[in-house]
Amino acid sequence: MEKNVTLVNASHMRIFMKLLTQAEKEAIQYTAYRTVAALAKNTSIPYCREIIQRIIEENQAELVEVNSSLSLSYLVELRYKTSEKIIKEGGYQQVIELGAGLTPHALNLKQTVSNYIEVDLEENSCLKRRIVQELEPSLAAHYVAGDVFDSHAWSTLNSLLKPGLPVAIFAEGLLIYSSQEQRRFLGEQIGAIIAEHDGLFFMEDSLRFHPELQWIPKIKQFTIALTNKSKNTNYSEPITQEDLTQEWQDMGFIVKRIEPEKKLETAYSAEDEQILDTLKHWLLFAR
Numbered sequence: 001m002e003k004n005v006t007l008v009n010a011s012h013m014r015i016f017m018k019l020l021t022q023a024e025k026e027a028i029q030y031t032a033y034r035t036v037a038a039l040a041k042n043t044s045i046p047y048c049r050e051i052i053q054r055i056i057e058e059n060q061a062e063l064v065e066v067n068s069s070l071s072l073s074y075l076v077e078l079r080y081k082t083s084e085k086i087i088k089e090g091g092y093q094q095v096i097e098l099g100a101g102l103t104p105h106a107l108n109l110k111q112t113v114s115n116y117i118e119v120d121l122e123e124n125s126c127l128k129r130r131i132v133q134e135l136e137p138s139l140a141a142h143y144v145a146g147d148v149f150d151s152h153a154w155s156t157l158n159s160l161l162k163p164g165l166p167v168a169i170f171a172e173g174l175l176i177y178s179s180q181e182q183r184r185f186l187g188e189q190i191g192a193i194i195a196e197h198d199g200l201f202f203m204e205d206s207l208r209f210h211p212e213l214q215w216i217p218k219i220k221q222f223t224i225a226l227t228n229k230s231k232n233t234n235y236s237e238p239i240t241q242e243d244l245t246q247e248w249q250d251m252g253f254i255v256k257r258i259e260p261e262k263k264l265e266t267a268y269s270a271e272d273e274q275i276l277d278t279l280k281h282w283l284l285f286a287r
Contacts, residue, residue, distance in 0.1 A: 031173065039077060055102075075206075083172060087170075092199065093113055094117075098148050100118035102128055116142065118144065126143075148186070151189075158193065163197070169193065169200070187247075201284040203282050209241055210238070210241070213275060213278070254284070
């Protein structure tokens, strides 16, 4: 089992971001628990229930209660299953997961991916590593404890990449909270890695990127609840599909869109099905 990676100096990076506040970090930790809780409650995805049980055993049961106003759980399953589909179908053996939280991608991709690297805040990363060691002691994965908007974390990520292997970089539930400045920072880091190693970056579509859906009462309620709980006002500032696509293109990426995996176990309504029909993942490639 790989040990926690020590962060190293990355003073050569050109862009430096304002790091997350303690309140933002606590909110991110909260949403990390809720994500795996939703998967455990609504799906049969391996390891989710075992992870939740370990969290409960650490007297954190209140953190894994899924609040209906904060959870459109079918979206969590959709992005999870689409991520693994993209990685498997692309044959990627090297993966970087940004803001990994507590979801069990590394565990479920162990037969496919030989170099799995994930980065998250120290609290999440240490807990995740400890739980995974208990569930699968032989799993070789790298856990980078750090802020994805900190150049030091990216220096560490770069040092862990293996030459000659294309890399799939992805984020679930991260870019929905991002500012334009943060996306530009990530775009520079991601673009440099893809240019050197080949591969792609992908991210899920989100209700935030569909202003035309914000009039739906359940969507409006969800937006307000998530903004308040995450302590992040970016989520309540919608971006159109066209504007986000243009942002990525302006950073030098080739942008493709694909339908997500829609064979879901999580129950959803006819209204939710209409929402699902509007969603497409972003795939970014180097020019």
